[in-house]
Amino acid sequence: MTLSAPARWALRAVMALGLTFIYVPLLLVLINSFNGDRTFAWPPHDLTTRWWSAAWANEGAREALLTSIRAGLGATAIALVLGTMIAFAVQRFAFFGRDTISLLVLLPIALPGIVTGIALDSAWRSVMGDLGIGKGMFSIIVGHATFCVVTVYNNVLARLRRTGTNLEEASADLGASGFQTFRYVTFPLIRSALLAGGLLAFALSFDEIIVTTFTAGPGVTTLPIWIFNNLFRPNQAPVVNVVAAVLIVLSVIPVWLAQRIAGPQAGAGRT
Amino acid sequence: MRSGRILLAALAAGVLTLAGCGDDGGDPAGSGPGGLTVPKIDELAALGAGEGVVNVVSWAGYVEDGSTDKSVDWVTGFEKETGCQVNNKIAGTSDEMVALMKTGEYDVVSASGDASLRLIYGGDVAPVNTDLLSNYQDVFEGLKNKAWNSVDGVPYGAPHGRGANLLMYRTDTVTPAPTSWSAVFDPASPHKGKITAYDSPIYIADAALYLMKTKPELNIENPYALDDTQFQAAVDLLKQQNELIGEYWSDYTKEVQAFKAGNSVLGTTWQVITNLTKADGAPVEAILPAEGATGWSDTWMVSAKAQHPHCAYLWMNHIISPKANAGVAEWFGEAPANRLSCAETKDPNHCATFHAEDEAYFAQVWYWTTPLARCVDGRTDVTCKDYAAWTQAWTTIKG
Amino acid sequence: MASLGSYLHRHPRLRLAGLLSAPLLWLVVAYLGALAVLLVSAFWTVNGFTGEVVRQFSLGNFRTLLAEEVYRNVALRSVGVAAAVTVICVVVAVPMAFFMAKVAPAGSRHWLVIAILTPLWASYLVKAYAWRILLANDGPMDTLFGGPGYGLPATVLVLAYLWLPYMILPVYAGLERLPDSLLEASADLGARAGRTFRSVVLPTLVPSVLAGSIFTFSLSLGDYITVQIVGGKTQLIGNLVYANIGAANNLPFAAAIACVPVLIMVIYLLAVRRSGALEEL
Structure with missing residues (x-):
């Protein structure tokens, strides 16, 4: 669309304002990680690096980070498998109730987290509790996977719609087995969609707190729960800022990697 | 722990109610509130060698092994000394604590006043043979054999620490200095919009305490035992107070920050919050108002099904020992339970600041207890409002 | 095989x-x-004396819910907040996404996408707390704009901040799929920018915006933490659910309250599905 120069400038200004809006609070987090005041008095009256050394020595934070990564990877793996299966079923077959499936997949994330959380919690207690399986890492992964399926499903479905089935039919015509066709034709086609969906699934899981609050067993601390427990303790709150600042910086790595592997599509996957 | 604490106390409500349900109706009348019986469980007779492990359920921050902060560690030394390896499970709520103790996998628990009775009447914890705890003799008398940690004079645990819910104000804006809770209930308060209150249904007890002293015709005997009329009066007072409130607080970072910035200038607090706010340079003071105040106290209890009872006793004795008790008290900002702890705190004034040795001070404190339908003040002719009713009322108060 | x-x-x-x-x-x-x-x-009750759940059909919880004015007020307030957050997100996200997809040089697009995605990794709680500092008395917002302080407007603002990326991404993805050639064709046929926007861009935009709104709306509707941090004395429906389950151990009543956002979201989803936007997610 041919936009007038003022229109372009206006859009550019909006973009700049929007990015400022997004990044000013993050900048504040970064500055506060050096703020000598324990409850972030503003403006900072002295600067210190002691929170950074305290965070470095904080085993609880490191363990929580590992727990979150494990939970995120577990949930993402399940979401990748389930999401892809549903996407294939919906795109390649016509069956009764197909329209309802997209609604069903969406439901866990569309309903408020607190509802999903208490539903899973009470079901877990009454069913799994009787089987002697307490809440812990497994229940966190189950909870997260439930609402992560939708990100993979959406990305894969969109990709399948775009690519059609010609290449797969050609592969079959040339004598490839179903497995070979999947391995050499279908999978490469959907790889970047899987990456995009998986990345979003991981991000959703990684920062989830409400569902986790209800599905985590007492002994398992994910990073958001660790942050929740520590943000409200004055001696620990500045350490939380450090952890958050580190996360922001580290987060560039998976996003950048995904972009490198899959091209610009990946990072921009649909939610 | 602090942030969870309020909730916990409130949560205890569930605990107390459970206390009543030993065996749905089959219980003969007994010594408990409303005719409940305490299950007969034997206390440990003699202390033997540790079993090598102790499984603990605790509030966050009660069992620190140096993983949060290298200098905060009262677990490693205990493990070396006794050979009992400490497996700690942090519980977020009193309900969770009770549920965990019911599994029988845990040996000791740091129960709040609202969970302790539920555990006792549920048969989940055993009476404690305090002769086996060499440090018990040094625990303040004001914490021994209280309603929330004993039944008929039989102790069920080792007291851990205590604190009061005080009235804090900014000295630069609130003049003259308040002396009564009326400062936070006065409809004509000049500080409208800058008053804060604790965000939990248990705060209704603060209003009841105020009415107990100012409206004698309501005959409130105990701020946790309110019949319909008394309850309605407290709720009405809080609805009126809602007009004055700027924000309710529930964690201490939030309150410290609000008082420093001046968003709040007057309201309930804990001693530790006042100290932190002062340390950060804000002009605040906290007082125990003329009417007295609400407060809290936790107790270490041992499971009736403890698989490692000897290590459990060793742990209880350790956590109330002067050094460990001082460590916890300072890390959390509360008054220690052991009087000898006062010589062990890093800050020599810790006990003075937190009034640890001031029994007259704590005599004015009503410790958090879960409100039950069976009135906890012993009245049998009326039904009291239980914690679920308190919660629903809290919703209507906030509007 | x-x-x-x-x-x-x-x-x-x-x-x-x-x-x-x-x-x-x-x-x-x-x-x-x-x-x-x-x-x-939600149809069960809790016995006040024993704390046990009584598994006997009762409409008591729903009666309380309907009879007490406060629940209606809180439900309406929550929907209002969710709607306001969604509107703000749309207003901010559409021009940004449009710039990213159609105006920015192709090479810089994926850097912009990264810039939008990165904040998703910073903890939700930390971001909310950063806003608490920004909004404090004599804090940066107060100094610059003289407000809004803590309260309902602050809650809306912070929720809009938190969920903005969830609106930008689907809108960007939708616009990106719209071929530039289509826009050029429209211009070649003599359409002005406004006309092109209405006839070509808008049909793509509406489903994307609706898709994004599912996230901004539902995430706002269920939130109970942000409002505690910056909401002053405000309470939303999530707080009521949390208070009844967490503190009072009254699962049946919490479940009854939870029916309200579930009902609202199901109606919303069905409405969105009729518009065909679910295909665009």
Whole structure:
């Protein structure tokens, strides 16, 4: 669309304002990680690096980070498998109730987290509790996977719609087995969609707190729960800022990697 | 722990109610509130060698092994000394604590006043043979054999620490200095919009305490035992107070920050919050108002099904020992339970600041207890409002 | 392998069953099952004396919910907040996404996407707390704009901040799929920018915006933490659910309250589905 120069400038200004809006609070987090005041008095009256050394020595934070990564990877793996299966079923077959499936997949994330959380919690207690399986890492992964399926499903479905089935039919015509066709034709086609969906699934899981609050067993601390427990303790709150600042910086790595592997599509996957 | 604490106390409500349900109706009348019986469980007779492990359920921050902060560690030394390896499970709520103790996998628990009775009447914890705890003799008398940690004079645990819910104000804006809770209930308060209150249904007890002293015709005997009329009066007072409130607080970072910035200038607090706010340079003071105040106290209890009872006793004795008790008290900002702890705190004034040795001070404190339908003040002719009713009322108060 | 493959190829129903059984078992049995149990428990009550759940049908919880004015007020307030957050997100996200997809040089697009995605990794709680500092008395917002302080407007602002990326991404993805050639064709046929926007861009935009709104709306509707941090004395429906389950151990009443956002979201989703936006997610 041919936009007038003022229109372009206006859009550019909006973009700049929007990015400022997004990044000013993050900048504040970064500055506060050096703020000598324990409850972030503003403006900072002295600067210190002691929170950074305290965070470095904080085993609880490191363990929580590992727990979150494990939970995120577990949930993402399940979401990748389930999401892809549903996407294939919906795109390649016509069956009764197909329209309802997209609604069903969406439901866990569309309903408020607190509802999903208490539903899973009470079901877990009454069913799994009787089987002697307490809440812990497994229940966190189950909870997260439930609402992560939708990100993979959406990305894969969109990709399948775009690519059609010609290449797969050609592969079959040339004598490839179903497995070979999947391995050499279908999978490469959907790889970047899987990456995009998986990345979003991981991000959703990684920062989830409400569902986790209800599905985590007492002994398992994910990073958001660790942050929740520590943000409200004055001696620990500045350490939380450090952890958050580190996360922001580290987060560039998976996003950048995904972009490198899959091209610009990946990072921009649909939610 | 602090942030969870309020909730916990409130949560205890569930605990107390459970206390009543030993065996749905089959219980003969007994010594408990409303005719409940305490299950007969034997206390440990003699202390033997540790079993090598102790499984603990605790509030966050009660069992620190140096993983949060290298200098905060009262677990490693205990493990070396006794050979009992400490497996700690942090519980977020009193309900969770009770549920965990019911599994029988845990040996000791740091129960709040609202969970302790539920555990006792549920048969989940055993009476404690305090002769086996060499440090018990040094625990303040004001914490021994209280309603929330004993039944008929039989102790069920080792007291851990205590604190009061005080009235804090900014000295630069609130003049003259308040002396009564009326400062936070006065409809004509000049500080409208800058008053804060604790965000939990248990705060209704603060209003009841105020009415107990100012409206004698309501005959409130105990701020946790309110019949319909008394309850309605407290709720009405809080609805009126809602007009004055700027924000309710529930964690201490939030309150410290609000008082420093001046968003709040007057309201309930804990001693530790006042100290932190002062340390950060804000002009605040906290007082125990003329009417007295609400407060809290936790107790270490041992499971009736403890698989490692000897290590459990060793742990209880350790956590109330002067050094460990001082460590916890300072890390959390509360008054220690052991009087000898006062010589062990890093800050020599810790006990003075937190009034640890001031029994007259704590005599004015009503410790958090879960409100039950069976009135906890012993009245049998009326039904009291239980914690679920308190919660629903809290919703209507906030509007 | 090959024979199994060809067998399956000849029996598409079997393939379909194979693809769908595991996910459906998960979503229908585990998730919908759990939801159903929760909703059923809304008809139960808690015995005030024992604290035990009484599994006996009763409309008591819903009666309380409807009779007490406060629940209606809080429900309306929550929907209002969710709607306001969604509107703000749309207003901010559409021009930004448009710039990213159609104006920014192609090479810089994926850097912009990264810039939008990165904040998602910073903890939600930390971001909310950063806003608490920004909004404090004499804090940066107060100094610059003289407000808004803590309260309902602050809650809306912070929620809009938190969920903005969830609106930008689907709108950007939708616009990116719109071929530039289509826009050029429209211009070549003499349409002005405004006309092109209405006739070409808008039809793509509406489903994307609706898709994004599912996230901003539902995430706002269920939130109970942000409002505690910057909401002053405000309470939303999530707080009520949390208070009743967390503190009072009154699961049946919490479940009854939870029915309200569930009902609102299901109606919303069905409305959105009629518009065909679910295809765009």
